[in-house]
Amino acid sequence: MRDTASPFEFDGPVPPDCMINRRSEADVIREWTRESQLMTLVAPRRFGKTSLIRKIASEGEKTGLMVVTADLFEVASLSDLVLRLERAWAQHTPEELRPAAGKILGSAQAGVSISGGGFALAMADRPDTDPEPALHALLELPARLAQHRPGRILIVLDEFQSVAGVPGAQALIWRHAWQERHAVSHLFAGGGPGMLSAAPDDEGRPVEQARTLRLGRLPSAELRTVIKDRFAAANRDVSGVIDGLVAVGEGHPQRTMLLAHLLWLEVSAGERATADDLDAAIAVALRQVDAEARATMSGLTAGQRKVLRAVAEYGTPMAARASRTLGLPKTTAQKAAPHLVATGLIEDTDEGWRVVDPLLARWIRTNYGTRA
Structure with missing residues (x-):
């Protein structure tokens, strides 16, 4: 019977307790955060950047690390950037800090608010609203908010390579991150090492000072163990095809989990997976990516x-x-x-x-x- 839900997450960020490996990468980011480093996290799409960030945020709640993540994918303009940052603060600011954050943003009189809808309303009333004051207010917020809490604040700008399409935005963000590095840590996450190509490199602020962590492929041995164990827990045996599945996935996190999920659908409880089952799973995967x-x-x-x-x-x-x-x-x-x-x-x-x-x-x- 195939009445048991698949244990393989493949269609979005993985819950922190389901992540495979990445322990050392999480430790490195936490260490660099404590050292006030500016960081870049580089990996191709679907390699688990967002999952890793969420894991660090989840565990940070227990250690006093506050993580604010803004998704900047396909950000189109300075106004769009303001909206993304405002939304991130509305989503990730802890309840006990919301009054202080609201007061700080209110004093800037730039139209942004901790509710996440302030700047959209400001633009609705005045379509020609200049977004720069609001952007400065949001970029200055973490350093000012750090005075109201004992732990570290980590600002994560995910899909940061998209900011390159907004003139002046990279340099402005980098300047704030550099000036506030002793109070707040910044992690620039994205798909390429050129994410900071437009950042200033003068006045003693070389972009090379940002530490870079690259997410690699997952180790085959650990993938074999995790996949076999998850199948075995539901009385399914994949020992005869696990090497083939891992070889096809080539350590790619999302693709390997997709293949494992599709193989799961081919194998009933009490059965042993065959080469035909694996071939069928691969065929379905190829149709899905067509x-x-x-x-x-x-x-x-x-x-x-x-x-x-x-x-x-x-x-x-x-x-x-x-x-x-x-x-x-x-x-x-x-x-x-x-x-x-x-x-x-x-x-x-x-x-x-x-x-x-x-x-x-x-x-x-x-x-x-x-x-x-």
Whole structure:
């Protein structure tokens, strides 16, 4: 019977008590926070940045660490940035600090409030409202609020790479973060190392002083153990296919959990998973990513598509056979590869090139494969 809910979370941030590994990464961020470091957390999409941040926030409640997280994905303007920050403070400010936060924001007379709707109302009344005073008020709030509590405050700006599209915003945020680093810690999270590219690098504030933590793939041994144990707890045996499942997932957190979930749907209680069950789960996974994969390919130039296919099939954009089969000149590969790296589609590791998303790579080989 398949009447037991799947224990594999794959369609959103993972609850803190369900996270696999990441203990050392959480410890590093907590240590850097105590040391007043400015931090960047870098990882491709679906590698668990948000889950890790939520875990730190959840555990911080027990140690006196206050975490305020703002989601800046596709932030469009300074006004939009103000709305995101105001919403974050409304959501994450503890009850005992809300009166103080409200008083601080009220004294700024910039239209923002701890309720999270102040600036939207201000813009509704006056569409030409200048967002800069409100932005300064929100960026100054953590340092002023730190005077009202004994513990540390950590400001997390998630998907910070989106801020690069708002002129002047990165530099302004960095300046406040640098000036307030002894009272408040800042963590800039996103998908690329160039998140602070527009920040100022003069007056003794080099962006290189920000410590960078990169989330890697999850270790195969721990994935095997966790997946086998979760199946076994519901009287399901995956010992015969666990190595294959982990190999297909390539340590990618979300993709591995998706495959485990789909395999769960193929195996009833009291049964042992077979190679056919795993093949069926992989086939369903490829159907699920089909629309996303086609959109990804459509959004690339012809040269970028060829490089992505070359890495998926041949493990390198410079393979001689890829050059012949795909019509991929070396100069085109050299131009296109950096863009694919910057957008998190491929990576150049110590073990060589590979597509970040193992299901995208398999989808490419399945639909456009040129190797026998």
